[in-house]
Amino acid sequence: TQLLEQSPQFLSIQEGENLTVYCNSSSVFSSLQWYRQEPGEGPVLLVTVVTGGEVKKLKRLTFQFGDARKDSSLHITAAQPGDTGLYLCAGEETSGSRLTFGEGTQLTVNP
Amino acid sequence: DAGITQSPRHKVTETGTPVTLRCHQTENHRYMYWYRQDPGHGLRLIHYSYGVKDTDKGEVSDGYSVSRSKTEDFLLTLESATSSQTSVYFCAISEMVFEQYFGPGTRLTVT
Numbered sequence: 001t002q003l004l005e006q007s008p009q010f011l012s013i014q015e016g017e018n019l020t021v022y023c024n025s026s027s028v029f030s031s032l033q034w035y036r037q038e039p040g041e042g043p044v045l046l047v048t049v050v051t052g053g054e055v056k057k058l059k060r061l062t063f064q065f066g067d068a069r070k071d072s073s074l075h076i077t078a079a080q081p082g083d084t085g086l087y088l089c090a091g092e093e094t095s096g097s098r099l100t101f102g103e104g105t106q107l108t109v110n111p
Numbered sequence: 112d113a114g115i116t117q118s119p120r121h122k123v124t125e126t127g128t129p130v131t132l133r134c135h136q137t138e139n140h141r142y143m144y145w146y147r148q149d150p151g152h153g154l155r156l157i158h159y160s161y162g163v164k165d166t167d168k169g170e171v172s173d174g175y176s177v178s179r180s181k182t183e184d185f186l187l188t189l190e191s192a193t194s195s196q197t198s199v200y201f202c203a204i205s206e207m208v209f210e211q212y213f214g215p216g217t218r219l220t221v222t
Contacts, residue, residue: 041216
């Protein structure tokens with residue numbers, strides 16, 4: 001199984017601040033996904049990145065896949081309380097049979 | 112949202128008893144997965160299915176078995192529940208390995 005490490009594990013910021021969450025591995029992934037999970041619910045897919053160096057934007061969220069397809073980042077601009085949640089990255093293993101999940105970053109945005 | 116349900120949503124059971132969790136989908140997706148989510152471990156794959164009667168083990172499969180006799184149903188059985196199997200269990204579906212869609216989860220407590 002390929003491993004993914006997320007950092008930071010916990011992040012508490014004020015509304016309006018910017019933040020970046022990182023997802024790193026020593027392994028190459030075929031694609032990488034970011035999910036957001038709220039308490040008591042299942043993770044919800046935010047984005048998939050496939051090509052090395054790819055950047056995708058979803059409103060105030062910017063996702064980047066590393067050139068070597070071993071790492072990814074999620075940047076949130078002007079965070080809002082509604083962004084609070086657990087952010088999970090997941091990589092599609094090169095064997096093509098499963099996803100490997102990072103442990104997640106718990107984000108709290110205070111009003 | 113993908114049509115995916117899990118039952119029961121909550122269950123308390125005693126050590127040593129068998130438990131079966133059900134995942135039902137209305138999307139006709141090929142792949143179905145069972146994960147467990149625990150603090151400090153993120154989402155870990157238990158078993159997955161890539162078609163009717165086609166299943167394979169994930170990283171934490173010991174003590175669990177699965178069955179898929181119809182496209183829409185994927186059952187997870189804890190053969191003899193232990194306290195270490197207290198967790199939140201998520202089912203996911205996908206047509207491709209990546210971009211998985213998750214159910215609402217089942218909170219299982221083994222006393």
